[in-house]
Amino acid sequence: MxxxxxxxxxxxxxxxxxxxxxxxxxxxxxxxxxxxxxxxxxPRKLRVAELLSGTGLEANVQVQGWVRSVRSQKANLFVDVNDGSCLQSLQIVASPELNDPLLTFGSAVEVRGILKKSLHPKQAVELEAEHIHVVGECNPLDFPFKIKERHTLEYIRQFPHLRGRTNAFGSLLRIRGEATWALHSYFKENGFAHIHTPIITSNDCEGAGELFQIEPSYPQNSQDENFFSVPAYLTVSGQLHLEVMTGSFSKVYTFGPTFRAENSQSRRHLAEFYMVEAEVAFTRTIEDLTEVMEDMFKRTTEHVLDCCARDVDLFHTHVTPGHRDAVEAMLKERFHVLTYSEAINILQRSTQTFAFPTNWGCDLKTEHEKYLVKHCGTRPVFVTDYPYRLKPFYTRDNRDHPRHTAAAVDLLVPGVGELCGGSLREERLDLLRARLEEVGLEDTYSWYLDLRRFGSVSHGGFGMGFERYLQCILGVDNIKDVIPFPRFSHSCLL
Structure with a gap:
């Protein structure tokens, strides 16, 4: 007791x-x-965030973490310790006798002492140390990050095994974790069931052929060439599995890793990334989907700005100065809506020279997407009703449209371009069967036709790239700087 x-x-x-x-x-x-x-x-073991809040004041406590700075004076020894629980470090005040040659920048320590109110205006508390134990030593000369030096995101990207020890990437990881929690909370509060969709799959949802095929690393004893008896791949999307679940749940979502075998070194693409995907049954309009996308974006961002204020401020002050104003403007205004045809007209009237064509029927490229966002006052833009031939087989056909279009929508955001992509799904059995026959996939997706034969309803859904979302709200230019361990062509470190 x-x-x-x-x-x-x-x-x-x-x-x-x-x-x-x-x-x-x-x-x-x-x-x-x-x-x-x-x-x-x-002693009572507490995290730095708890101690800075005043928990354990006047008590005997223990903190464990890594040294951010050491200042030895005649009367006192000052050590700043951080354990990743928050951006701010805890100041340790100790007698010079407790100094240790191994107590250096980057070393891991355990400190016991009494938590006291601090007289310094920049900190509420400090720990009067009675014991300092160096758990893991660190030679600051060899350590790639230097004390009181602000390293660029490009520099720290070279050290994926160590970059979590920097302020910038530590803040990124806390923001990423809080945004993950906020997204799950949003869907739960709005009645969505969380579905764990498989990472290993036999289908290509996007139909682009950018798949990683899975094979066992050891020789097969049987005559069967495939471990699963059919070719298996890393998933490019959980959409089709979510569609299965809309046969019994009206709202479902998944949040997990997806994979694309794109031979790209761009700032917007990864071979492995995380995607939030949702499907809604009994929906007949694109507006039903855009309302969820916009509300999800705003509610999640408001939560992150509120709960990770210091961490977000680090990016908006030192990495992307002034970006906070752009984010707040996105939250205040309703997102703009354009049809694909209206977007093409805007691009064709532009005086800007584009590298890719802007005729009706062409796919929108990143340069087009960024221009459209800028044209609409740097606020997010929904582009709807794309040419039917540009979209996958499951997209609903707008048969009553003067031009052959699909009930599809993309959300374009400042600095990134496409953030979300979605559509109504083709629930009409005859039209879906005809489309699958056209692309030669009727046998492969016979189970998908069954979904339309047994209790089918109108439904639709969307997917949002989680890393691109973080790029958007933080203003980070390169997608490799918002994921702990980036995977892209010719790079798979760790």
Missing amino acids: LQRLRSRDVVKMFRTAAQTFSVASLPRRVLLITLRHFCNKA
């Missing part, structure tokens, strides 16, 4: 008890010394 109490509460309790002892009892001083010894043996 004593270990559950704060040290000062236990001291108060024993003082009261000691006052009632008779002359024959142990001296009160002995009892207090014994109690103090007990408390020192069992």
Whole structure:
């Protein structure tokens, strides 16, 4: 029971008890010394974020982390320790006798002492150390990150095994974690069921052929060439599996890794990335989907700005100065909506020279997407009703449209281009069968036709690239700087 109490509460309790002892009892001083010894043996282990909030004030506590700076003065030793729980470090104040040659920038330490209010205006508390133990030493001369030096994202990207120790990437990881939690919370609050869609699949949802095929690393004893009896691949999307679930759930979503075998070194593409995907049953209009996309974007971003204020501010101050204003403007205004035909007209009237064609029927490239966002006042833009032939087999055919278009939508955002892609799905069995026959996939997707034969309903969905979302709200130029371990062509470190 004593270990559950704060040290000062236990001291108060024993003082009261000691006052009632008779002359024959142990001296009160002995009892207090014994109690103090007990408390020192069992310090309360807390994270830096908890200590900075004032938790454990005046108590005997222990903190574990990594040294961010060491300043040795005649009267005191000052050590800043961070454990990744927040951007700010905890200042340790100690006697010079506790200094250790191994106590250097980057070393791992355990510190025990009493948490006190600080007299310094820039910090609320500090830890008066009674014991400092260097758990893991670090030679600061060999360590690639230098004390008090602000390294670029491009530089720290060279050290994926160490870059989590920098302020910038530590902040990124906390933002990434909070955004993940916010997205899950958004879908839960809005009645979506979370589905774990498979990473190994036998279908190519996008139909672009950019697949990583899976094969066992050891020789097969059977005559069958394939481990799964059919060719298997790393998933490019969980959409088709979510569509299966819309046969019994009205709202479903998934959030996990997806893979594209794109031979690209661009700032917008990865071979492995995370995607948020949702499907909604009993929906008949693109507006039903765009409302969810916009609401999800704004609610998630508001949560991140509120809960990770210091971490986001680091990016908006030192990495992308002024980007905070752009993010807040996106949250205040309704997203703009253009049809594909309107977008093409805007591009054709532009005085800007584009590398790719802008005639009706062409696919929109990154340069087109960024121009359209800028044209609309640097706010996000929904582009709807793309040419039917540009979209995959599952996209709903707008048969009543003057031009042959599909009920598809892309969300374009400043600095990134396409963030979300979605569509209504073709629920009409005859049209879907004809389309699959046209592309030679009727046998492969016979199960997909079954979904339309047994209780089919109108439905639609979308996917959002999680890394591109982080690029958008933080203003980070390269997608490789918003994922812990980037995978792209000719690079698979760790």
